[in-house]
Amino acid sequence: MFGAKRKHKLDITREILFSGVAEATAAGDEKQQQQQQQQQQDKSAPTEVRDLSRVETVGSCPGFDVVSAVSNAKLFKDPASTINAECVARVFTSYGLGPSIFRWAINEEVANTVQAETLFRTNSVTTKMMSALYKKFGKDYIKFCFGPFWTAIAAKDFSLPLSGTLANLQVSEGVDLGACVVKHVQLCQDICERIFVSKDACPMMLRQVFQHVQTTVGRKFPALKTTVVGGFLFLRFLCPSVLHPEQYGMPVEKNTERLLILVSSTLTKLANGMEVSGGDASGGPGAAINAFVAKNFPRLTAFLDQIAVASAV
Secondary structure, eight states: OHHHHHHHHHHHHHHHHHHHHHHHHSSSHHHHHHHHHHHHHHHHHHHHOHHHHHHHHHTTTTGGGGHHHHTTHHHHHHHTOOOOOOHHHHHHHHOOHHHOOOOOHHHHHHHHHSSSGGTTTOOOHHHHHHHHHHHHHHHHHHHHHHHHOOOOOOOTTTTOEEEETTTTEEEOOOOOOOHHHHHHHHHHHHOOOOOOOOGGOOHHHHHHHHHHHHHHHHHHHHGTTTHHHHIIIIIIIIIHHOOOGGGGGGOOGGGGGHHHHHHHHHHHHHHOOOOOTTTHTTTSHHHHHHHHHHHHHHHHHHHHHHTTOOOOO
8 A cells, every 4th residue: 555645646646647648748749849838838737737846756756666556557558548658658758757767667677577588578568658759759760761761662763563571572474583682682781771870860868768778688688688779779660660651751652562561571580680481491582681681680789789878867
């Protein structure tokens, strides 16, 4: 049972989340958020929503145990609820307490994970909070990494009629499969060249989180020190984002959807350091994908260690 003071903090947390989440999440970027906050001030919005001291009261509770209590509640986990992990992350980030709430979430999940292979593999509080972080800070970074690629495939004269999966790439009759695979691999290589020099383009908030993830996970699961950063950056951010250029103001033709999926799948193979099953044995298209993975995986590992270096969280 909570003591009187802790119960008071829990009440404040609930009040802030219920009343402040609409304010904190409505804006898609900082400029829009500032405009909305100004509009709300003009309408004499309740001062407690903007009262930083009230959020600091919750944040100052040792171990964020008030937030932990809320996050473990049924209401918090209900997909239909207006309170969820993304909302919590957005509210705290909007009040300048983002690093603290993300550090708390990462520490909690690492401490409660027994088997390394299950770490950050589910839609946990941490991974849901990261979704909010990506949406708030990652738009320009995604455009830096994928903008040239999206522009290239949006050109009227662009054509790459690949279909199937990486393990079974196919083309229509009369189309050179080998040439199409070479072109696909070159597109993926061009994307990697952008990503591998993107450290300075990556928002500092993201790099701070990656640094804390790498440090915290490295203490408990040393073998995952670098790959865990790849999971957060590639598997949960870059690979899903490349599929949706329209969300970043760069729409492409509908007939490129298959190509986007193949590119995302190829980057996923790279992030996991996995080959296409049977690719080398057949000497076919899979061999080219495997050569791409083998060539770039060492560079990827070095890049992940670089991007996880930032000012202290």
